[in-house]
Amino acid sequence: xxxxxxxxxxxxxxLIEICAGLGESASLPSENAxxxxxxxxxxxxxAGLQRLSDEEIIRWEGRQKVLLRRPGAADRLEIRIDGPxxxxxxxxxxxxxxxxxxxxxxxxxxAQLSREFGVAPHVLQEFLAGFTRFGLVERRQRGGWRLLxxxxxxxxxxxxxxxxLELNAVRQLVALPPGHEIWPRLEGLRARHLDLASRLDxxxxxxxxxDEAFHTTVTGVVRNRFxxxxxxxxxxxxxxxxxxxxxxxxxxxxxxxxxxxxxxxAMLARxxxxxxxxxxxxxxxxxxxxxxxxxxxxxx
Amino acid sequence: xxxxxxxxxxxxxxLIEICAGLGESASLPSENAxxxxxxxxxxxxxAGLQRLSDEEIIRWEGRQKVLLRRPGAADRLEIRIDGPxxxxxxxxxxxxxxxxxxxxxxxxxxAQLSREFGVAPHVLQEFLAGFTRFGLVERRQRGGWRLLxxxxxxxxxxxxxxxxLELNAVRQLVALPPGHEIWPRLEGLRARHLDLASRLDxxxxxxxxxDEAFHTTVTGVVRNRFxxxxxxxxxxxxxxxxxxxxxxxxxxxxxxxxxxxxxxxAMLARxxxxxxxxxxxxxxxxxxxxxxxxxxxxxx
DNA sequence: AGTATGTTTTTAATAATTAAAGTCAGATCA
DNA sequence: TGATCTGACTTTAATTATTAAAAACATACT
Numbered sequence: 023x024x025x026x027x028x029x030x031x032x033x034x035x036x037l038i039e040i041c042a043g044l045g046e047s048a049s050l051p052s053e054n055a056x057x058x059x060x061x062x063x064x065x066x067x068x069a070g071l072q073r074l075s076d077e078e079i080i081r082w083e084g085r086q087k088v089l090l091r092r093p094g095a096a097d098r099l100e101i102r103i104d105g106p107x108x109x110x111x112x113x114x115x116x117x118x119x120x121x122x123x124x125x126x127x128x129x130x131x132x133a134q135l136s137r138e139f140g141v142a143p144h145v146l147q148e149f150l151a152g153f154t155r156f157g158l159v160e161r162r163q164r165g166g167w168r169l170l171x172x173x174x175x176x177x178x179x180x181x182x183x184x185x186x187l188e189l190n191a192v193r194q195l196v197a198l199p200p201g202h203e204i205w206p207r208l209e210g211l212r213a214r215h216l217d218l219a220s221r222l223d224x225x226x227x228x229x230x231x232x233d234e235a236f237h238t239t240v241t242g243v244v245r246n247r248f249x250x251x252x253x254x255x256x257x258x259x260x261x262x263x264x265x266x267x268x269x270x271x272x273x274x275x276x277x278x279x280x281x282x283x284x285x286x287x288a289m290l291a292r293x294x295x296x297x298x299x300x301x302x303x304x305x306x307x308x309x310x311x312x313x314x315x316x317x318x319x320x321x322x
Numbered sequence: 323x324x325x326x327x328x329x330x331x332x333x334x335x336x337l338i339e340i341c342a343g344l345g346e347s348a349s350l351p352s353e354n355a356x357x358x359x360x361x362x363x364x365x366x367x368x369a370g371l372q373r374l375s376d377e378e379i380i381r382w383e384g385r386q387k388v389l390l391r392r393p394g395a396a397d398r399l400e401i402r403i404d405g406p407x408x409x410x411x412x413x414x415x416x417x418x419x420x421x422x423x424x425x426x427x428x429x430x431x432x433a434q435l436s437r438e439f440g441v442a443p444h445v446l447q448e449f450l451a452g453f454t455r456f457g458l459v460e461r462r463q464r465g466g467w468r469l470l471x472x473x474x475x476x477x478x479x480x481x482x483x484x485x486x487l488e489l490n491a492v493r494q495l496v497a498l499p500p501g502h503e504i505w506p507r508l509e510g511l512r513a514r515h516l517d518l519a520s521r522l523d524x525x526x527x528x529x530x531x532x533d534e535a536f537h538t539t540v541t542g543v544v545r546n547r548f549x550x551x552x553x554x555x556x557x558x559x560x561x562x563x564x565x566x567x568x569x570x571x572x573x574x575x576x577x578x579x580x581x582x583x584x585x586x587x588a589m590l591a592r593x594x595x596x597x598x599x600x601x602x603x604x605x606x607x608x609x610x611x612x613x614x615x616x617x618x619x620x621x622x
Numbered sequence: 623a624g625t626a627t628g629t630t631t632t633t634a635a636t637a638a639t640t641a642a643a644g645t646c647a648g649a650t651c652a
Numbered sequence: 653t654g655a656t657c658t659g660a661c662t663t664t665a666a667t668t669a670t671t672a673a674a675a676a677c678a679t680a681c682t
Binding site: 161176179186247249 | 329453457480
């Protein structure tokens with residue numbers, strides 16, 4: 023079989039339900055009406071009607087579609103579940119690369135990876151093609167793919183790019199009007215930082231989530247599809263590297279919380295210069311942490 | 323035939339040449355040596371040797387590969403030229419979209435487009451997949467692709483993103499040391515601007531090229547793979563829209579030259595604040611021009 | 623006249639096929 | 653005897669072929 027017939031099977035089961043809901047020797051609506059209500063093409067509807075006719079559930083002659091018997095659960099077709107969607111695949115792929123620390127330059131094996139992730143090879147192909155624009159993978163000279171990312175160079179450039187994006191966000195943020203929803207959200211984030219700081223001895227590993235929430239809030243003020251696309255990948259990469267490097271995690275998180283609080287205060291005060299400076303300070307620390315985390319992970 | 327045998331044919335022709343350069347009843351080197359020198363796998367070499375043997379050009383028994391006759395031009399295999407490479411495809415695709423002003427929301431037909439551009443459907447598929455990250459196209463619910471880009475929203479977001487990238491470049495540029503190659507290059511660009519300004523009445527359409535050279539130079543100081551990837555698409559889009567909008571082209575170009583010169587002067591003076599301001603002023607004009615160009619083009 | 627059905631064409635997802643690369647054991651020669 | 657070579661086999665990815673589904677068109681019915 024070339025394409026899967028999942029659509030047909032789903033449509034057929036819907037037809038079964040429609041028939042089950044009908045009275046004795048009732049008639050089915052027109053093909054067009056069925057197609058519209060089921061959200062599939064008439065071709066699929068007709069294939070389903072043919073099958074219903076073959077199974078002697080209906081008598082189908084031209085526009086006459088008369089119910090012969092009420093179908094039961096046994097008449098339904100089985101549907102095998104299919105693979106993960108695009109977002110899940112993205113997360114799983116990056117997790118795979120980051121968690122197992124796949125070295126830069128590794129040849130990626132589409133056939134093997136697609137088995138591993140439970141998707142069709144061409145889905146993975148398409149997915150990897152998307153990453154070439156991010157410089158994460160490249161096409162090899164003679165077929166196949168090569169992983170490029172997660173070298174020190176990559177980390178530096180990623181950090182710099184992140185800095186550019188976040189500074190831009192900060193500049194836009196401090197110019198927002200007093201009534202904007204960002205201000206109460208920042209207040210909330212300040213409270214959460216203070217709360218976590220007070221019980222950091224025990225709950226220091228909660229910081230990773232708070233960090234992500236904070237950066238998402240700040241960058242979220244910029245409504246720009248290009249920025250948004252990058253931010254997804256950036257936050258994932260930073261997130262993973264943070265959760266790896268367990269050395270001095272408590273001390274690092276305490277420092278980061280302090281930096282965040284400075285930054286939040288500056289923004290709440292609408293002080294553009296101070297916000298800029300605070301952001302830069304924190305982003306520089308982040309970059310250093312990312313690089314050292316990569317080093318320590320490579321040695322492990 | 324599943325895959326093309328271009329590699330085999332090229333390898334075979336190379337083998338023919340090697341044989342032609344050999345003396346009477348000489349021997350060919352080992353399969354490994356041939357594979358290495360020709361840059362193909364042994365499988366291809368062996369297929370080539372088999373063919374040479376079938377054509378009775380060599381006698382092949384184990385590691386004995388004795389030349390029977392000197393092959394001529396008639397023994398070479400024909401190689402049909404294949405389609406355009408990735409960069410050409412990118413340019414041609416964007417040209418197609420921009421030149422014919424394909425409206426946003428258009429369903430892209432992979433089969434048809436691949437015929438038009440002379441590439442295999444899956445090559446185009448992969449290419450489109452790359453553009454999803456730029457928000458230029460998206461996957462449709464049930465197969466196929468939809469063109470998203472080139473709405474007013476897109477133009478605004480693109481312009482804003484461009485501004486972010488260029489301002490970042492400017493900030494890095496003014497901090498470069500006096501001995502850096504950027505300074506003579508900027509001097510050169512200033513001279514080219516002044517030159518063009520003096521003969522603008524006649525050669526005003528030359529500005530498009532100069533504009534591209536200028537922006538490429540400025541953004542080129544940032545060594546960042548993410549920035550570079552975006553810059554390619556951005557410059558192409560701006561370039562095309564500029565060359566469309568013929569209304570008041572001379573006046574617009576004169577204004578742009580003046581803005582560029584202000585900007586160049588500020589950078590040459592290492593004046594960060596003034597550079598920033600001049601850049602912002604010009605980029606704002608650019609954005610306005612892009613938007614009005616899209617409007618006028620839509621009406622045309 | 624408008625809607626329903628029958629038929630044909632086109633498209634895209636996936637299976638199948640094939641060229642090429644990679645792998646490994648055993649043969650051969652220095 | 654050790655390095656290199658060959659033969660056979662395995663795996664991979666590019667491309668073709670096939671098929672499900674959608675779309676377009678023509679015809680029939682109410």
